[in-house]
Amino acid sequence: MQAVSPSHNLYSSSIICPSKPRRLNHLTRLAIRCVYRYDSVQFPNGVGSSRADWQSSCAILSSKVSSQDQGSGDKSILPSNSDQLAAAVNGHKTSVDLNLVPIDKNNKPQPPAQKPLTITDLSPAPMHGSQLRVAYQGVPGAYSEAAAGKAYPNCEAIPCDQFEVAFQAVELWIADRAVLPVENSLGGSIHRNYDLLLRHRLHIVGEVQLPVHHCLLALPGVRKEYLTRVISHPQALSQCEHTLTKLGLNVTREAVDDTAGAAEYIAANNLRDTAAIASARAAELYGLQILADGIQDDSSNVTRFVMLAREPIIPRTDRPFKTSIVFAHDKGTSVLFKVLSAFAFRNISLTKIESRPHRNRPIRLVDDANVGTAKHFEYMFYVDFEASMADVRAQNALAEVQEFTSFLRVLGSYPMDMTPWCPSRGDEQSL
Numbered sequence: 001m002q003a004v005s006p007s008h009n010l011y012s013s014s015i016i017c018p019s020k021p022r023r024l025n026h027l028t029r030l031a032i033r034c035v036y037r038y039d040s041v042q043f044p045n046g047v048g049s050s051r052a053d054w055q056s057s058c059a060i061l062s063s064k065v066s067s068q069d070q071g072s073g074d075k076s077i078l079p080s081n082s083d084q085l086a087a088a089v090n091g092h093k094t095s096v097d098l099n100l101v102p103i104d105k106n107n108k109p110q111p112p113a114q115k116p117l118t119i120t121d122l123s124p125a126p127m128h129g130s131q132l133r134v135a136y137q138g139v140p141g142a143y144s145e146a147a148a149g150k151a152y153p154n155c156e157a158i159p160c161d162q163f164e165v166a167f168q169a170v171e172l173w174i175a176d177r178a179v180l181p182v183e184n185s186l187g188g189s190i191h192r193n194y195d196l197l198l199r200h201r202l203h204i205v206g207e208v209q210l211p212v213h214h215c216l217l218a219l220p221g222v223r224k225e226y227l228t229r230v231i232s233h234p235q236a237l238s239q240c241e242h243t244l245t246k247l248g249l250n251v252t253r254e255a256v257d258d259t260a261g262a263a264e265y266i267a268a269n270n271l272r273d274t275a276a277i278a279s280a281r282a283a284e285l286y287g288l289q290i291l292a293d294g295i296q297d298d299s300s301n302v303t304r305f306v307m308l309a310r311e312p313i314i315p316r317t318d319r320p321f322k323t324s325i326v327f328a329h330d331k332g333t334s335v336l337f338k339v340l341s342a343f344a345f346r347n348i349s350l351t352k353i354e355s356r357p358h359r360n361r362p363i364r365l366v367d368d369a370n371v372g373t374a375k376h377f378e379y380m381f382y383v384d385f386e387a388s389m390a391d392v393r394a395q396n397a398l399a400e401v402q403e404f405t406s407f408l409r410v411l412g413s414y415p416m417d418m419t420p421w422c423p424s425r426g427d428e429q430s431l
Contacts, residue, residue, distance in 0.1 A: 131156050135166040135175035141260035141282030143212060147305040148179040151208040161257075163192055167200045170308060178202070178308040184212070185302045187235040189354055193306075194382055197326070197411055198356075204324055204412025206307035209419070214240050214301075216247075216292040217263050217283045218275040224291050227251050231262045232277035240277055243295040251275070263288055307414075314390075315413040321388030322351065324411040327401060328358055328380045335404045336381065342400040343385055346393040352384040380407075389413035 134155040136144035148157045158175050160166040169175040183189045197204075214236060218227065227249060230237070234255040244251070256262045262276035267286035275291060276282075283290050306324075315321060329335040343350055358378035387394040389410065402408050 132177055133158055133175045135160050135169040135178040137161070137163050137166050137180060138258040139260045139264055141263060141279060141285045142258050143210060143260075143279060143303060144179060144181060144258075144305070145260075146279070146281065147181070147208050147210045147303070150210060151179050151206060151305065151307050152177060164196055167196055167202060167308070170202055170310060171200065176309070177205075179208070179305050180308065181303050181305050183304045183352070184235060185300055186239050186298055191356065194354060194356055197382075198380065198409075202308040202310060203312040204306045204414050205309045205313045206414045207322065207417045208305045208307065209417045210303050210305060212239070212296060212301040212303055213279065213294060214259075214277050214296045215280050215283060215290045216240075216244075216275050216295050217266070217278055217286075217288040218291050219266065219270065219272050220287070220289050222272050222275075222289070222291075224249060224275075227273060227275050229254060229274045230277060231256050231265070231274060233257070233259050233262070236277045239297060239301060240295045242297045243292075247292060247295075260285075304417075306412075312412060313414060315388040316415075317388050317390045320386065320416040320418060321391075321413055322384055322386055322416045323389055323394060323413040324382065324384050325398070325401075326380055326382050326407075326409050326411060327405040328378070328407040329404065330406040338404045339381070339383075339401050342397045342404075346397050348393055348397055349386045350383060351386060352382070354382040355379040356382065382411075386416070 132152050132155040134148045134152050135158045136142065136148045137160050138144045139159050140157075142159075145157050145159070148155060155177075158169060160169060163180060166175070166178040166180060170178045180193050181190050182193050216230070224247065228251055230244065230249065230251045231254045236259050237253050237255060244253070256265065259276070259278040260282040263278040263282040263286045265271070266274050266276050267288060276288070277295070280290060280293075282288070327339065340350070356379060358380050385394070389395065398408070398410070
């Protein structure tokens with residue numbers, strides 16, 4: 001089984017390893033790209049050979065960006081190629097020659113003399129000490145942060161402003177894992193992450209299902225009748241639509257990037273006429289009061305998250321496993337029945353099937369001399385089924401599927417989340 005993956009540019013994202021959780025965003029990456037010439041950076045001391053060297057190098061890069069943001073006058077912040085920068089991280093001192101490109105008086109960079117960074121330069125141990133670094137989309141207080149904590153207790157959660165940044169954080173060794181939503185019991189699939197699963201080469205290594213408990217939040221002292229606007233993620237707004245109407249709120253509803261981000265925005269701008277739909281934890285973090293608790297229209301509101309890693313896990317048969325695949329066929333969707341039959345014949349249950357447009361060839365034209373040209377939409381199919389890749393039935397089913405498809409890729413074979421869903425008040429508060 002072979003899969004064709006688009007090439008990834010190693011230098012399209014920032015190289016940041018902060019000492020404390022920090023939101024990764026495109027502004028940070030652009031700042032680093034402006035200050036440093038990636039094609040001339042080299043770590044002759046062997047970044048990745050030790051945890052201290054890796055963290056020191058990342059800390060130097062981050063500190064230089066901070067210095068640039070604060071302003072440094074007319075003096076260049078870049079050292080010459082011969083300068084040795086000493087850094088202390090976690091009590092370890094190391095000297096790392098970053099070989100940054102010097103800028104002359106005419107503001108013209110000198111020709112690069114070093115080779116570009118390679119993946120071997122960015123290959124420290126997968127775990128930084130004993131604490132996993134887990135990337136998620138959103139800000140602290142988001143449901144994705146709660147899912148990361150449920151999937152990896154005591155992890156160091158790294159907030160990212162976009163889903164793709166979380167993927168890239170794992171690929172560039174900034175994070176060890178990513179926890180991202182793929183579907184909600186009320187809102188359906190998160191299509192963006194299905195597209196990113198195909199674009200990137202990370203592996204699904206687990207899943208976690210999180211009950212969603214929405215609250216209506218506002219600044220302390222604000223009463224519901226004073227509100228003129230409610231902001232939140234589009235899915236959160238739709239999941240609370242009927243309850244907001246029952247509360248008698250005559251408010252406009254505006255969509256923002258995430259639920260906790262809405263709470264943060266209200267607190268930061270002191271908006272006394274605006275409420276947010278977010279978690280109880282977001283209220284605690286940003287100093288907001290809960291005007292209404294549990295405002296979701298349906299109590300059976302659960303979001304499924306997948307855990308992503310650079311390497312797959314070894315499938316087993318001693319516990320329930322789930323396997324996720326994606327496939328396509330050059331001759332259209334007529335092959336779908338044959339693929340489903342391969343699983344049905346072996347009594348393998350499918351838990352999900354999702355179609356997404358085939359971006360490389362979204363339309364297939366079929367010419368007919370009698371009736372003209374028919375235009376068929378082309379799709380990629382994502383399928384989850386309840387079986388481990390260590391199971392002979394799954395191996396035989398995929399062998400048969402491969403005969404019918406022109407493209408087949410296993411996204412991951414991983415343990416199913418078998419924890420019972422009985423949302424208690426304690427669970428809700430933890431969100």
